[in-house]
Amino acid sequence: MSPGFLSPAPAAALLAAAGTTALLADRLWAIAAIAVALLAICLRAPAERRWIYLFGALSTGLGVLVFSPFLWSSPEGRLLWEGPTIPVLGPLDVTTVELYEAALNALRLSALALAFSAYALLLDHDRLVAAAGFARRSALAVALATRLVPSLERDAAGLADAVRGRGIRLEGARGYATLLSPLVAGSLERASSLAEAMEARGFGRSGSTRAPRPGWTRRDQLALPLAAALVVMGALWL
Amino acid sequence: MALACLERLTYAYPGAPPALQDVTLTLAPGEVVALLGPSGSGKSTLLRALSGLVPHFHGGRFAGRAVVAGLDTRRARPAELAGTVATVFQDPEDQVVMTIVANEVAFGLENLGTPPAEIWPRVERALASVDALHLWGRKTVELSGGELQRVCLASALALEPRLLLLDEPTSQLDPDAAALFLAAVERLGATVVLSEQRVGRALELATRALFVEDGRLLLDAPTPDAHEWLAANRPSWTSPSVVPTQSPTRPSETVLALRGVAFGYRGGPAVLDRVDLSVGRGEIVALSGRNGSGKTTLAKLAAGLLEPDSGSVRRVGRAGYLSQDPGRYVVRETALAEVALAVQGGEARARAVLERFGLGWACARHPRDLSSGERERLAIAAVAVAEPDLLVLDEPTRGLDPHRKLELGRWLEDYAAAGHAVLVATHDHELPAHRRIGLSVETTQAPLAGELVAV
Numbered sequence: 099m100s101p102g103f104l105s106p107a108p109a110a111a112l113l114a115a116a117g118t119t120a121l122l123a124d125r126l127w128a129i130a131a132i133a134v135a136l137l138a139i140c141l142r143a144p145a146e147r148r149w150i151y152l153f154g155a156l157s158t159g160l161g162v163l164v165f166s167p168f169l170w171s172s173p174e175g176r177l178l179w180e181g182p183t184i185p186v187l188g189p190l191d192v193t194t195v196e197l198y199e200a201a202l203n204a205l206r207l208s209a210l211a212l213a214f215s216a217y218a219l220l221l222d223h224d225r226l227v228a229a230a231g232f233a234r235r236s237a238l239a240v241a242l243a244t245r246l247v248p249s250l251e252r253d254a255a256g257l258a259d260a261v262r263g264r265g266i267r268l269e270g271a272r273g274y275a276t277l278l279s280p281l282v283a284g285s286l287e288r289a290s291s292l293a294e295a296m297e298a299r300g301f302g303r304s305g306s307t308r309a310p311r312p313g314w315t316r317r318d319q320l321a322l323p324l325a326a327a328l329v330v331m332g333a334l335w336l
Numbered sequence: 337m338a339l340a341c342l343e344r345l346t347y348a349y350p351g352a353p354p355a356l357q358d359v360t361l362t363l364a365p366g367e368v369v370a371l372l373g374p375s376g377s378g379k380s381t382l383l384r385a386l387s388g389l390v391p392h393f394h395g396g397r398f399a400g401r402a403v404v405a406g407l408d409t410r411r412a413r414p415a416e417l418a419g420t421v422a423t424v425f426q427d428p429e430d431q432v433v434m435t436i437v438a439n440e441v442a443f444g445l446e447n448l449g450t451p452p453a454e455i456w457p458r459v460e461r462a463l464a465s466v467d468a469l470h471l472w473g474r475k476t477v478e479l480s481g482g483e484l485q486r487v488c489l490a491s492a493l494a495l496e497p498r499l500l501l502l503d504e505p506t507s508q509l510d511p512d513a514a515a516l517f518l519a520a521v522e523r524l525g526a527t528v529v530l531s532e533q534r535v536g537r538a539l540e541l542a543t544r545a546l547f548v549e550d551g552r553l554l555l556d557a558p559t560p561d562a563h564e565w566l567a568a569n570r571p572s573w574t575s576p577s578v579v580p581t582q583s584p585t586r587p588s589e590t591v592l593a594l595r596g597v598a599f600g601y602r603g604g605p606a607v608l609d610r611v612d613l614s615v616g617r618g619e620i621v622a623l624s625g626r627n628g629s630g631k632t633t634l635a636k637l638a639a640g641l642l643e644p645d646s647g648s649v650r651r652v653g654r655a656g657y658l659s660q661d662p663g664r665y666v667v668r669e670t671a672l673a674e675v676a677l678a679v680q681g682g683e684a685r686a687r688a689v690l691e692r693f694g695l696g697w698a699c700a701r702h703p704r705d706l707s708s709g710e711r712e713r714l715a716i717a718a719v720a721v722a723e724p725d726l727l728v729l730d731e732p733t734r735g736l737d738p739h740r741k742l743e744l745g746r747w748l749e750d751y752a753a754a755g756h757a758v759l760v761a762t763h764d765h766e767l768p769a770h771r772r773i774g775l776s777v778e779t780t781q782a783p784l785a786g787e788l789v790a791v
Contacts (some may be wrong), residue, residue, distance in 0.1 A: 221611040242433070248477060248785035249429075253664070259641050260665035262658030262716070264678035265722055282352060287664075287704060288430055293430035294393050299491070300418030300447035309442045309455040 105314055108321035113213045113221075115325035119332030120159035120209035124197070128134040129205040133159075136212035143219035150251055151215035159208030166203060167196040218244045225311060242292070246285065253284050338362045339499055339527050340386055345400035347390055352705075355381040357551040363499065363527055370542035370559070371531040372566075378551040379531040380426075383501045386529065387421045388414040391428065405498060410646020414557060419448045419715035422492035423501040426708065426735075427508070427661075428484040437463070437471045437479070440594055441491045448495065462494035463487075466520040480627045482513030489520060502530045502710075506537075507734050508661075510626045510763045513594075533709075533737050535573050539563065572739045588616030589652065591726045591757035592638055597647035599633055607633045610647070613773070615726065620758040620768060625775030629702045632660060632730050634775070638759050639728040653725025660730045662718075663711025666703035671695060671714055674703050678722040689721045690714075692747070694740070709735045716744070726757045733764045742765065 104112070113136075120132045139153075140148055171188050175195030183189045223241035227234060257277045258268060268274055296302075340363040348354040351484035355378045363386075368464065373379050384390040388409040393396040397462060404408040405420045422444070425431045434440040441459040450458065463467055463469045466486045476484065485505055492500060500519065506514035514534065521528060532538035539545060545562035547555035547570070555565050566574045592615040600606040607630045615638075616623045623631045636642040637649060639657035657679075659665060668674040690696050693713045698706060703714055712735045720727065733741050745768045752758050752770075 149602065222435060224434045224436050227434075230749060238433075241435070245435070245477070256659060256661070257665045257667065258663060259636070259657065259659050261667060261677075262641055263639060263659060263728075264657060264719055265654055265724065266678065277667065280665070283704065284664060291425070291427070291430035292433070294389055295423075295425055296433060297393055297414045298387050298418060298421075298423045299433075299444040299495075300415045301433075301443075303415040303418065303447055303449070305449035306447050307449050307452050307455070309439075309447055309459075310452050 103317075104321055105312075105318045106221045106223070107317040108314070108325075109221055110217060110226060111325040112321050112328075113217050117210045117213035119328050119336065120206050120213075122329065122332040123336035124202075124266060125336050126202055126205070126334075129202065129209060133205050133209040133212060136209055136216055139216045140212055140219060143216075147248065148215070148219055150247070151211075151219060155208050155211030155215055158211055159204040162207055163200050163204035166200040167192045170196060170199070172196050172199070218247060248279065249288065251290075254281055257281060257284070263329040337364075339365045340402075340404040342382075342385060343401040343403075345385060345398075347385060347396060347398050349381075349394055349396045352396075355551050359548075359551075359553045361546070361553060361556065363529070365498065365527055366525065368522075368528045368542045368685075369466060370535075370538035370545040370562075371548065372535060372538065372545060373531055374739060375378070375533075375712075375735060376707035376764060377548045379548055380503050380707075381551075382548060383423065383503050383529060385409065386499065387423050387501055388412060389423075412730035415447070416670075418444065419495045420497060421499045421501065422495045422497035424485070424488050424492050424503065424505045426504045428481060428488045431488055432476045432484065433549075435475055435477070437468075437474050437476060437487050438490045439461045440476055440487055441494050444491055444495050458494050458496075459490075462490040465493055465523065466490045467516060480513075481508040482510065482517075482627050485509060485513070485537055486517060486520070489517060493524065496638065497526055500524065500526045500528045502528065503533075504531050504533060504735065506532065512626060533735065533741075535566075535738055550582055572742050573737075588619055590614050590616050590650075592655075592759065593648075593650045594634075594637065594644075595650075596647045597637060597644040599637060599642060599644050602635075606645075608637070608644075613638070615757045615759050617725075617755050617757050619770050620668065620752045620760065622767060622769035622772045623759065623761045623775055624763060624765070624772060629775040631775055633760045635728050635730045635759065638726070638755060650728060654722070655726040655728060656719045656722060656724030656728045658716055658719045658727075658732055661716030661734070662733070663703075663708055666711065666714070669702060670699065671701050671703055671706070672699040674714060675718045675721050678718060682721075686717075686721055689717045689772050693717045694743070709737060709740065712736060713740065713744075720747075720751070723756070726759065727751065728759045728761075729761065730761045732760065733762060733767060 116136060118220050120129050123129050126327035138154060168190055171191065172193055172195045177191060177193050179192040181190035223244060227237045227241050254277065257280055261268060342359050342361045345356055345359045347353055347356045359382065371379050371382065381390060384404050386404060392413050404417055407417060408673060432440055433443050438459055441462055442455050445455045445458060463472060466489050468486045468490055471479065471483060471487060479487065486506065504515055509517060518537055518541055530538055530542065539559055539562065544558050545555065546553060555562060557565060594611055594613040597608060597611045598606060599608045611634065623634060625631050637644055639655045640651065641657055644749055666674055668677060671690060672683060672686055675690055676683050679685050687699060690699060693716060695710065695713055695717065698710065703711060706714060716732060732744060736744060748758055749768055
């Protein structure tokens with residue numbers, strides 16, 4: 099996925115196919131293999147940028163693995179632990195089938211999040227926008243939204259520093275939750291400034307052109323059927 | 337023939353009093369005009385009127401006329417004026433659209449419908465003209481503030497505009513980066529309107545100066561006459577804002593002591609290595625150095641926002657920290673509540689501090705409705721209200737006009753004289769300090785003595 103290995107559009111198609119295959123497949127080893135491959139791709143991004151994406155992707159999967167056996171009950175499989183019956187949730191127990199399903203869903207979710215992480219971290223979004231033959235505005239909106247993650251992370255750290263710098267301690271999730279509203283207000287303000295700058299630079303004017311960019315290589319052309327094949331394999335055999 | 341003219345222009349943002357009042361102005365081709373005035377005086381609004389962003393983007397009430405290159409801005413939208421007019425805004429992070437530098441510079445050219453074969457040569461010329469050709473393939477998120485601002489200038493220059501509007505473009509840059517930026521502006525040959533708080537540099541560059549206050553154009557004169565007018569009417573704008581600093585009078589108890597401190601961010605190289613620094617009660621210590629030299633990291637370590645990888649940090653009493661670009665980080669709905677936050681809602685105390693910083697009138701205003709300079713002052717007030725024993729400020733003069741900077745200098749002196757310790761990370765040599773410590777990559781990778789450079 100590094101520059102030169104694949105053009106951004108075929109790379110995005112492959113990542114989307116990997117995520118879709120992880121959702122469609124039913125075999126644990128196949129989904130695990132996809133997740134590991136995507137993790138290896140993400141590890142090519144600089145450490146200081148990738149950690150927040152990896153943390154998000156892996157912690158989400160872990161959350162599903164830990165909690166879903168308690169929230170979903172199956173009479174099948176060997177009973178590993180039996181707890182009380184909770185209203186609404188039902189019997190609180192853990193069976194081997196529940197654990198298997200939890201691992202399956204955790205890996206699916208992690209693979210999907212890792213595919214997005216690789217897209218956000220490694221792809222040249224500018225060329226994706228340029229490659230969009232239609233709906234260029236929508237493609238640009240997606241590219242800008244992708245850039246929102248590091249920008250929000252920076253703003254959140256800045257807000258936390260600003261508050262702690264006044265001697266106010268931020269403790270636990272509740273403490274940090276108080277920063278959510280100013281964080282959203284700040285990103286709206288940033289978005290408004292960006293929109294103003296874009297208008298001043300002629301965005302939206304009719305008759306726009308594109309700077310010439312390199313065409314697709316043979317490898318790029320092969321990537322598309324490969325992506326389609328991956329999805330079909332996921333749906334039929336994995 | 338005039339390139340642009342404003343005729344009796346009066347403008348008010350929605351639900352606000354007039355930001356510009358009865359402004360009449362003509363710009364000739366090739367002029368370099370310095371636009372001066374206190375923060376919140378209407379400078380940015382005047383630039384927006386020339387680019388058509390006012391009234392099209394912001395709405396509000398607009399009276400009078402603005403004509404740019406023969407186009408009346410009431411009818412021509414900013415996107416239609418783009419190319420003829422180009423703007424570089426104050427904060428580069430708020431104007432960058434693309435991921436890669438070359439694509440960022442090409443963005444405006446693509447919007448204007450430039451023939452594809454001409455785009456990359458023009459991008460190359462524009463980047464070369466600001467000494468940024470080496471940044472061609474770099475990611476915009478990985479650039480320093482100075483580099484990013486030069487890329488923004490290149491993006492504007494690539495359009496080959498007849499009128500270039502620069503809204504405090506050097507406010508985030510260290511002196512070297514600012515000099516490079518302004519040197520690139522000087523070589524342009526286009527009509528330039530440069531809004532600046534670094535008055536000396538702006539007047540050196542300009543052939544004519546404007547002074548705006550409370551939305552009114554008080555001065556429109558050639559630079560030599562402008563110097564005389566400023567000396568007579570706004571003396572703090574002509575002389576450097578250095579406040580005479582006396583040595584701390586009382587025995588200096590050490591409030592902050594860093595010994596052998598080393599620090600590196602996760603996954604990155606060491607930013608500081610074996611650094612020693614001490615600040616005593618009653619003392620102001622200034623840390624200076626280029627962007628990226630480690631000033632902010634050192635300031636955060638001093639304030640306790642970061643923990644060192646090795647070495648020790650000892651503090652006596654409470655520490656307060658004012659971050660860079662603090663106006664962005666407001667958390668309450670009114671200016672009064674913002675300041676009162678650090679004193680558990682003590683509104684009387686918060687009101688007094690707001691008065692001290694010239695913001696008494698803004699108590700009930702939403703902090704995000706204030707101008708950037710006013711927000712910076714609000715942020716200083718929000719930290720100072722708790723009277724920390726050690727006050728750490730990171731670039732506190734950014735966006736402050738000379739008069740406000742002079743006031744801040746005086747306040748810092750008073751604050752130190754009252755028995756507090758002050759550590760300031762700043763590019764600004766006009767702020768008072770008892771000691772100045774220059775940071776560079778070499779000094780931050782080697783033992784740094786607190787008494788490196790004494791003033």
